[in-house]
Amino acid sequence: MRVVTIPSKGRLELAERPKPKPVDDQVLVRVAAAGLNRGDLWQLAGGYPPPADAPQDIPGMEFAGTVEAIGPAAKRLKVGDRVYGLVGGGAQAEFVAAVEGHCAIVPDGLDLVMAGAVPEAFITAHDALFTSGGLRDGQSILIHAVGSGVGTSALQIGKAKRCKVAGTARSPEKLARAQELGLDTAIEIPREVDAAQLIELMRPVAGSINAVLDLVGGDYLAADVEAAARRGVIVMLSTIGGDLAKVNLRTFMNKRLTLRGTTLRHRPKAEKEEAVSDFARDLGPLFASGALRPVVETVVSLDNMLDAYELLRSDKTFGKVVLKIV
Amino acid sequence: MRVVTIPSKGRLELAERPKPKPVDDQVLVRVAAAGLNRGDLWQLAGGYPPPADAPQDIPGMEFAGTVEAIGPAAKRLKVGDRVYGLVGGGAQAEFVAAVEGHCAIVPDGLDLVMAGAVPEAFITAHDALFTSGGLRDGQSILIHAVGSGVGTSALQIGKAKRCKVAGTARSPEKLARAQELGLDTAIEIPREVDAAQLIELMRPVAGSINAVLDLVGGDYLAADVEAAARRGVIVMLSTIGGDLAKVNLRTFMNKRLTLRGTTLRHRPKAEKEEAVSDFARDLGPLFASGALRPVVETVVSLDNMLDAYELLRSDKTFGKVVLKIV
Structure with a gap:
């Protein structure tokens, strides 16, 4: 699969990597879009390492996409579900393995690419x-x-x-x-x-x-x-x-x-799960009704990911910069 | 009744004042002892005015004593009860009018003069x-x-x-x-x-x-x-x-x-009531059993109140300085 990678401090490249396998209560998600975050810039600059259990050199803390496969202990989601959620890293890739409890169903009517701008923010x-x-x-x-x-x-x-x-x-x-x-x-x-x-x-x-x-x-x-x-x-x-x-x-x-x-990225698994489920319960209906919508400055294709990072760094954006993966 | 008074910034005197009357849900307490607090020194220095509904020139934020009379809306306490509690000011006096809900019953076995060191701390x-x-x-x-x-x-x-x-x-x-x-x-x-x-x-x-x-x-x-x-x-x-x-x-x-x-003195009445009742419920049994006891550096009589203030100012005390009123 194609991924964004940080091979060394300050360098950003596209690369090929093996597709991850969902273990335990993970699901494998075919990523439609992944929002960029300031934390990605800090990680690129070497100052914000991902948690130990996340891919260390593939940035990306949020995603939206379609469930492609299910880990042995995952219970709630099924193949084909439209989901968005959080990972410690690795979301700027064609596939990402995410803890089931850190994913929520994307409400009907919310476009899957735009949904990539939702989770972190x-x-x-x-x-x-x-x-x-x-x-x-x-x-x-x-x-x-x-x-x-x-x-x-x-x-x-x-x-x-x-x-x-x-x-x-x-x-x-x-x-x-x-x-x-x-x-x-x-x-x-x-x-x-x-x-x-x-x-x-x-x-x-x-x-x-x-x-x-x-x-x-x-x-x-x-x-x-x-x-x-x-x-x-x-x-x-x-x-x-x-x-x-x-x-x-x-x-x-x-x-x-x-x-x-407070920070979200380095919370223990159970606390992150609670934050995701509180969000889904309370805000899901508001996304479904259109009362909430992600504010997206621009959507950039994976091939142009350097432009996306440049734009984020400019501090001129209003709302999110989203990387469209597929 | 005899009171400690601050007639002007920096001056501390004994004076005679009329006995207060308990109104609404107040009770009138014959004060046995009143703990001194750093806030009294700040008030003496002109920097810590008491709440508007408290005596403005009689210091003292805590007391222990015996209920002498009951206001028309007071329901729980009765004449003769041994109580300790908080007031916005005015406790360094022979009598003080206190909101019933800001008083708690002094547990058996806790001396009433020592009890004067308990509430604020x-x-x-x-x-x-x-x-x-x-x-x-x-x-x-x-x-x-x-x-x-x-x-x-x-x-x-x-x-x-x-x-x-x-x-x-x-x-x-x-x-x-x-x-x-x-x-x-x-x-x-x-x-x-x-x-x-x-x-x-x-x-x-x-x-x-x-x-x-x-x-x-x-x-x-x-x-x-x-x-x-x-x-x-x-x-x-x-x-x-x-x-x-x-x-x-x-x-x-x-x-x-x-x-x-956080501060205690300027809280609204209901919040102060909650703090007092939480304290009484949770710590009352521990005072009764002797697991908790007020730590008192010294007890000073009302006549020697200037010494008590001097001692508090010295910062050499361990625990409380208590003014014995009666």
């Missing part, structure tokens, strides 16, 4: 908002990097749950597109901004936010604390804006805030 | 460990300032729940006394220490702690992150060591940690 957003963030319907959310895959997903989920959604981005174009998806409060962040300026920019939502989804980190944490309502929750999902952050613990304490750090 | 520690910290029996705890009122309470609760308890203090004497209470791992913190040194000092417990009770803040946060196990919870209860803290968000995220800020 929507499972992460759903888990962050509800499991980590404790969000309840109708509350207020702030999403940093609202134009990202996770951002556009969280925005749509928030609107589907009657939440008031504020979002930040560095470009007015991304914010305008987010407003088309229902964004209530758009906050443009200029380049070269410090913590004090970020705090000032939070003025329209200061003290009002029940759950912050922070995909930036660094100085944004100070802004999160400012934006948060009493007993608000800040969910830290990425630190692309800096690993080190300053926080005013006195304010944090007086507002009785919660900061949670 | 044990309710705070219990709420921090279980409600905020999500601690389960048998897990590992790290307590900063283990010799404080909250620290010695959390240590005893931890040992009663079969937890492994590590603790820090600035003096070997305090650590030795904490070891007598069952402290498993004692970590002495030198004066003038920075974040890097604090991280280094966490080596004996690095990566092993399920719940950190941080009563210091500032640079200690970096040490908390180092000490925490995967999915650990850091509960921030005080920032005496500094309001501003640096945190490595990448590590925080990869360990999937939670940081919670």
Whole structure:
């Protein structure tokens, strides 16, 4: 089978590999499409190794496709099912072996290629908002990097749950597109901004936010604390804006805030299974009805995968970049 | 009635005041003893105003005593009951009016003066460990300032729940006394220490702690992150060591940690009621059996209240300073 591979740090190539065999409770999926993620760029740069039980040199953490074969302990799925799901790595390939419990049925009416853009972004957003963030319907959310895959997903989920959604981005174009998806409060962040300026920019939502989804980190944490309502929750999902952050613990304490750090890729199998099944149960019907849809900047064929990576790196995308495999 | 009063910032005097009347669901308590808290020092310094519905110039957030009269909507307590509990202020007085739901019955066998040292420390520690910290029996705890009122309470609760308890203090004497209470791992913190040194000092417990009770803040946060196990919870209860803290968000995220800020004094009435009743239900039997006991550095009479405040300020106390009122 054809695969994307990282033969060494910083190099990205197409290669031929033997088709994996589904063992235990795995299923073999013929991949239709695989979404790209920032984690793929980090892996390419050598800084984000996949879990030990995943292919080490084939990137790809999510996929959509058709079940081709069933492992001996798999019970729920059958050959021919349209599925999407998560793997520790190896999804950017014609076939991938995935744990059955990390797959969900693709709702009717959702195109299989577009479905490749769903799992990472929507499972992460759903888990962050509800499991980590404790969000309840109708509350207020702030999403940093609202134009990202996770951002556009969280925005749509928030609107589907009657939440008031504020979002930040560095470009007015991304914010305008987010407003088309229902964004209530758009906050443009200029380049070269410090913590004090970020705090000032939070003025329209200061003290009002029940759950912050922070995909930036660094100085944004100070802004999160400012934006948060009493007993608000800040969910830290990425630190692309800096690993080190300053926080005013006195304010944090007086507002009785919660900061949670979370990642999806390195969770134990059972916890990942729970996140996938929570997502499928809660959001499946919303995909079926069209209330949710993956926001896809572009679909790129496997042959042009270098372009897809280049585009992702540009930070100019709104929503996801999807690799069409078949 | 005689009261301690703060007539102006930094001044502390004894004065005469009219006896309060219990309204609504309040009870009037003849105070036997009132524990001193660091919050009293902050209030004296002008930086920690009591809630609006509490006496503004009479300090005291906890008390033990005997019910003297019942408000019209109070249902559970009766005249003569031995009670201890929380108020927003006003406890350092011969009588205090307290919300019935913020009082609990003092277990038989617990001396009423010693009981005055219990509420703030044990309710705070219990709420921090279980409600905020999500601690389960048998897990590992790290307590900063283990010799404080909250620290010695959390240590005893931890040992009663079969937890492994590590603790820090600035003096070997305090650590030795904490070891007598069952402290498993004692970590002495030198004066003038920075974040890097604090991280280094966490080596004996690095990566092993399920719940950190941080009563210091500032640079200690970096040490908390180092000490925490995967999915650990850091509960921030005080920032005496500094309001501003640096945190490595990448590590925080990869360990999937939670940081919670919490305070007791400014909670809404119903939430405070819940904390008090959780404490009474869970710890009442342990006080009755003698498994828990308030750690009291000294009991000072009302006439010598200036000495009590001076002693608290000295930071040389192990456990609580209690003002004996009657």
